[in-house]
Amino acid sequence: MTPVIAARGLTKTFGDLTAVDGIDFEVPAGESFGLLGPNGAGKSTTMRMVGAVSSRTAGDLRVLGLDPDAHGPEIRSQLGVVPQEDNLDPELKVRENLIVYGRYFGIPKAVCAKRADELLAFAQLEDKARNKVDDLSGGMKRRLTIARALINEPRILMLDEPTTGLDPQARHVLWDRLFRLKERGTTLVLTTHYMDEAEQLCDRLVVVDHGRIMAEGSPSQLIRQYASREVAELRFGSDRNADAAARLEGLAERIEVLPDRVLLYTDDGEALLERVTDLGLHPTTSLVRRSSLEDVFLRLTGRSLIE
Missing domain, CATH: 3.30.70.790 (UreE, C-terminal domain)
Structure with a gap:
């Protein structure tokens, strides 16, 4: 099968700084794929190139068979993106955040409303539909951000450090929602510096440091090989x-x-x-x-x- 993401020699530089240094990886459809590494390893920069919001310096990259530098809008329309920081609209109520975001994709309002109700149920936020965003806890905001990223029924869901700053209980609730997406066959691509999160969520991952891939495999394979x-x-x-x-x-x-x-x-x-x-x-x-x-x-x- 053609991978939904394929990178060859992917490189990104900022002046004299090489943030991503010639990495190769592929992500097949339906896989939960992780980039594991410390802050500054190049994980978020890689995600931005895959998400067609940052051009690459060198190498080849294909997302859903398309070049992100040439087909950004087409690719972005099929992605769901959960950024590192929640960027929900505090002036809108919880349900309105989903509907308004869906309208950006040209989805009819009635369809947005139906999907919003389904996603609020998925995120266990039905009783918060009429609340302001500021009334939500950190874990609830994170679940709402994930629900918002699903409003366009994306083929790939990208999550950048999805549980940073959450307490253990909120992290486990969020993991449960992501498990359910995996069971539905959604392709997940996530960055994390939490090893327990990578072990829980990733079918396969790459260990990244200083913009380079140090190792690749399933969590259990990597542990057997290196520890x-x-x-x-x-x-x-x-x-x-x-x-x-x-x-x-x-x-x-x-x-x-x-x-x-x-x-x-x-x-x-x-x-x-x-x-x-x-x-x-x-x-x-x-x-x-x-x-x-x-x-x-x-x-x-x-x-x-x-x-």
Whole structure:
């Protein structure tokens, strides 16, 4: 099948700054595809080129079979876009935000009204239809922004850091709405710097740093390839972590020393903790967890996603 998005050598520069550095990727229809990386990695710049609102400097890009630089309006009419910051109209009521936005696409008012009611139900906002936007919580505003992006029945829904700033409960409600879209076959393209979000939502993702793709695959594939089964997190104190790590050499497959803790990568975290104690080392806190995409990123780049 022809991918709905195909990039080859995609590059974007701003003067001497290379924000996106010759990346290649494809997104088939119906996939949930993620760009995972820290702030400034080039994720949002890539999204803007795919969304036909920023021209590329070099390389080839096709969205729905079209060149965004030459067919911007045609592409944008088939996209739903959820920006990093909610840009809802505070002067309009909740339902009116959907109807007015739909009119921008030339959709008849009666059709907009019907879709608005369906989308408010989907977003669990029916009881807020007549409220002003400012009356909504952060999570509700985010769900309304997603509902608005669906008013034109897009073939691709693009979400830029969809849950930044939301509390855990609001994030899980939003994830549930996105799961439902995946089940309907909507193609999702999202950027995030939350590894748990990428693991939950993405069928496949690319790890991006400094405008380059460091790795590509499903979350489970990347974890298997670049991390051990478990990680032991030990805290000895910021002034003692480095010395303790030196004594732990050879105890684990890999050791990472972070400012606040030491990470030991192993297949059996509990057995490793016993060996740490046998060496006469007693961390102030210890935790054994499964490896995550955060560990993949640390392995690939030598730094944390949240730096």
